[in-house]
Amino acid sequence: MKKKAVINDSPVCQVRMQAISDTMSILSGKWKFHILGTLIEGSKLGFMDLLREIDGIGSKMLSKELQDLEMNHLVSRTVMDTKPITVEYAITEYGATLSPLINELAKWGIEYRQSIHGSKGV
Template structure:
């Protein structure tokens, strides 16, 4: 008999709310780039072009992702008084609230990669 999964909160009547909060999280940090950009910026502020190069992302997509991260209070944008004008991006203190999520994803990804490699070796 298959094990029945229980709600993440442990309270069955709160399962719908739990799913909504997970969806809220995915709306803010979901997609291919947001957590990658946050992990890159954990090393310190970067200019737009430096960030694009580091992430290997197109300027158009980077601009869109940074706007969304800024709108959600995770990244700050500073226009520098230089010629030509440069823009620097940095993480806000609020972005630290994602540290546990990023670390957990790193650990799971590492474990998953090892499992895939192991399975690949066993099949060959």
């Protein structure tokens, strides 16, 4: 009995799956989308600003996630030579290409909430 050739294991599909894995590995963790979302809304924020803006995050996580995002060129880090030195974090032009994705994420989440409340068991 031959094993049925289930679906599409064509290159396009494998590339697609790989692409999804790539995106998710770059944006993994509990806080990446929050940080990016915050920086997309209010460009140029300091470390303490982000710590205050993003509800629940601690300095360790914020620091680590910002480093990840910077490494992937999604956010920029600029040390200003103000007197108590400050650092400006901002979304890069490249990071801004995530806007459509983040919008889809938000849109789906909003519709999800509505579907829970507005229906009798989906």
